[in-house]
Structure formats: C-alpha cells, structure tokens
Amino acid sequence: MGSLHGVLARGELRTPHGSIDSALDFSPPDCNGNLIIDRSTGRPFYVDFQAFELANEVQLFSEIAAREKNTLHFGGTRFFRGGGNYLYQSIPGLTVGKRDVTHRWREFEAMFKVARLSLAGRTIYDIGCNTGLMLYNALSSGALWGFGWDTAQVIDGSRRILLALGATRFTLIPGAIGLETNFACAIPDHLMEPRHGVLFYLAISDHIGFPNGIASLPWQYMLYEGHSGQSIAGESVRLVSVPWLKDAEILATRAFSDGDSPKRPVILLRRA
Numbered sequence: 279m280g281s282l283h284g285v286l287a288r289g290e291l292r293t294p295h296g297s298i299d300s301a302l303d304f305s306p307p308d309c310n311g312n313l314i315i316d317r318s319t320g321r322p323f324y325v326d327f328q329a330f331e332l333a334n335e336v337q338l339f340s341e342i343a344a345r346e347k348n349t350l351h352f353g354g355t356r357f358f359r360g361g362g363n364y365l366y367q368s369i370p371g372l373t374v375g376k377r378d379v380t381h382r383w384r385e386f387e388a389m390f391k392v393a394r395l396s397l398a399g400r401t402i403y404d405i406g407c408n409t410g411l412m413l414y415n416a417l418s419s420g421a422l423w424g425f426g427w428d429t430a431q432v433i434d435g436s437r438r439i440l441l442a443l444g445a446t447r448f449t450l451i452p453g454a455i456g457l458e459t460n461f462a463c464a465i466p467d468h469l470m471e472p473r474h475g476v477l478f479y480l481a482i483s484d485h486i487g488f489p490n491g492i493a494s495l496p497w498q499y500m501l502y503e504g505h506s507g508q509s510i511a512g513e514s515v516r517l518v519s520v521p522w523l524k525d526a527e528i529l530a531t532r533a534f535s536d537g538d539s540p541k542r543p544v545i546l547l548r549r550a
C-alpha cells in the first residue's frame with residue numbers, strides 16, 4: 279500500500295475512487311480478500327483487477343520519450359529535429375520518431391493482405407525490435423505473443439514503453455546479437471511446434487547479418503526490410519543466398535519511405 283500510495287502521489291495514475299483509503303479493496307488487513315500469501319514462498323500477491331487510468335497520457339509519453347530518447351535513438355541525427363537524439367520508432371499520436379510506425383504498419387498490412395496472411399493467433403519474433411512498436415501493432419492485430427531481441431539498454435526502454443501502452447503479451451530478450459546467438463533458447467517448448475510464427479527482420483540485416491540461430495526459431499513467414507540505398511531486386515538476390523532462406527518463396531514486395539527515412543525495400547517471404 280505504501281508503494282501504491284507513492285505511485286498515486288506522483289499524479290501519473292489515478293483511480294475512479296475519490297481516495298483509495300475509503301475503498302474496502304485497499305483496506306487492511308487483507309484488502310477485502312484480495313491480498314493473499316503464496317504458501318510456498320511466503321510472498322504476498324494482490325489478486326484483483328482494479329480500475330486505474332493515466333491522468334495525462336500525452337504528458338506521460340512525452341516524459342518517457344524524453345527520458346528514453348538517448349537509449350532508443352538509432353543512427354544519425356536530423357537538423358530539422360533539433361540536431362539531437364530522438365526516438366527511432368514514433369509512438370503513434372504521441373511522439374515523433376525517425377521512422378513513422380503508422381505509415382510502415384499500413385504498408386506491411388497491405389503486404390500481408392496480398393499474401394493472405396493473418397497475424398491472428400501467431401507468435402511474432404522481432405529481431406532488433408527497438409521500442410517494440412512493431413510487436414505492439416502485431417499484438418493489436420491479434421498476434422498471440424511477441425518476442426523481441428535488442429541490446430540490454432534498448433530493452434529497458436522498450437519494456438517501459440510497451441507496459442505504459444498497456445501491452446502484456448510479450449517477452450523481451452536483452453543482449454548483444456552476434457552470429458552465434460541462440461535465439462530459440464528463449465522460446466518455451468509449446469511454441470516450438472508447429473512452425474507457425476512470423477519473423478520481423480526490419481532494418482537490421484546490415485547490423486547483424488543473418489545468424490544461423492534465426493533458422494531455429496519456429497517461424498513460417500518473414501517480413502524483411504532492408505536499408506536505404508538498397509533495392510528489391512538486390513535484396514531478393516541477397517536473401518536467397520542466406521543458407522536458411524534458399525528455398526523461401528517471395529510473396530510480396532514494396533519499396534517506400536516513411537518518417538525521416540529514405541526509401542527502403544520490404545519483402546515478405548514464406549519458408550519451405
């Protein structure tokens with residue numbers, strides 16, 4: 279209760295009750311039966327849904343963005359953005375970013391439609407997920423769970439942003455990705471079969487290459503985005519030269535620019 283009072287006193291969150299002090303569900307000794315002790319560990323758990331709301335969502339996200347801009351920034355700065363660091367992925371309706379997440383997602387969805395791919399019930403594997411907003415969009419489209427990999431510093435910020443946005447069905451895996459990274463060890467056994475997931479490989483290939491461990495993840499479709507200066511034709515040739523993509527079928531392609539980023543090729547593939 280002390281922690282909860284501390285959070286409420288900061289003014290970011292509020293409850294629909296005038297004061298939690300007058301609500302039975304927050305009263306001692308056991309919060310109306312909601313406060314239980316786990317016999318095996320002795321840890322107390324509060325188990326009831328309660329209504330909380332963000333007092334000022336726009337202000338909260340501006341503050342988070344200001345706090346996280348140095349960790350979540352990636353690549354060069356932009357004179358017209360004040361010359362300093364800013365978010366790589368925009369938070370739609372709340373903050374700008376180098377990449378326009380809404381625009382990109384609309385283009386990706388058009389490609390999914392061409393390939394008759396629905397994300398509903400599928401697991402998403404996002405390599406170099408940055409803020410995790412592509413996972414957030416996929417979860418909003420009905421994906422079952424999202425896994426995201428990025429550096430420890432970035433993952434700290436993504437976790438805060440995804441939780442503040444209300445996302446819960448995700449696992450973020452911190453650490454430097456290298457050619458030897460074992461991605462599958464983060465995936466629970468029940469998700470390993472059937473290979474039904476969707477791999478997001480967005481603006482990451484020039485940073486990490488194509489580690490063999492990606493092949494062991496249980497994905498069926500791969501959404502690939504290249505970098506500026508690359509073409510659909512060039513990237514298609516490059517992708518099929520990756521050993522674990524040699525039998526993959528290209529289902530849809532697009533090239534577009536978004537936000538402050540020049541045009542990039544995007545390719546949707548299905549593996550054999």
Ligand SMILES: C[S@@+](CC[C@H](N)C(=O)[O-])C[C@H]1O[C@@H](n2cnc3c(N)ncnc32)[C@H](O)[C@@H]1O
Nearest residue numbers: 352406407408428429432453454455480481485
């Ligand atoms: C260009 S951004 C792309 C972000 C996201 N995939 C997107 O397209 O919106 C590259 C991301 O990959 C991460 N990254 C680059 N190299 C990495 C490495 N070796 N290990 C872990 N993360 C890395 C960066 O921290 C950054 O968040």
